[in-house]
């Protein structure tokens with residue numbers, strides 16, 4: 152009732168109740184007429200209807216508030232410390248804690264994700280550092296650049312989810328460096344003549360490996376179609392490609 156009186160409908164209700172009381176007194180004065188009683192009944196019905204509507208609004212607001220409290224707001228990234236060790240940074244920007252259950256990693260050469268168990272609870276409003284098991288890099292061929300993307304699986308109060316994939320590059324020589332997105336040479340070869348010729352793909356604004364593989368497929372189609380000249384809008388300029396692989 153308090154919320155009802157505090158809402159904008161209270162003057163209307165007070166007026167309706169006043170009119171209803173007046174009509175009732177009027178009906179008592181003229182017991183033979185049914186018109187005042189009918190009007191009073193209609194006003195009563197309107198009052199009840201307004202009350203039900205307002206209660207429904209309150210229930211909806213409560214539901215929205217609960218849903219917002221259960222919502223998981225997770226932001227994450229990778230960090231490289233002075234010793235060259237990688238860790239995952241996971242920030243809980245929501246109002247409820249969640250469990251980080253798994254880290255998934257894909258590399259340019261391995262589209263099938265590798266699963267690393269985490270099982271760390273991230274309390275609301277905190278940042279967690281989770282050591283990143285970078286043995287995945289050991290089995291790769293000795294490229295200067297490792298292109299990979301990661302995604303986190305988590306469990307909240309109401310949901311089980313997986314974040315989007317985020318692409319990163321680790322440059323291994325001369326010392327380990329981490330970059331967001333894909334940098335360095337993403338080598339491509341012509342599918343028709345198999346020539347490599349230091350050809351590199353433009354990797355600007357690629358958010359994850361799915362986008363990179365799609366662009367690579369487009370580029371290979373262009374190379375095949377223009378063989379042996381090898382033209383494509385997705386190809387890096389030869390000069391910058393040579394710089395990336397350290398050829399003068």
Ligand SMILES: [Zn+2]
Pocket residue numbers: 341342343344345346374375378379381
């Ligand atoms: Zn070719």
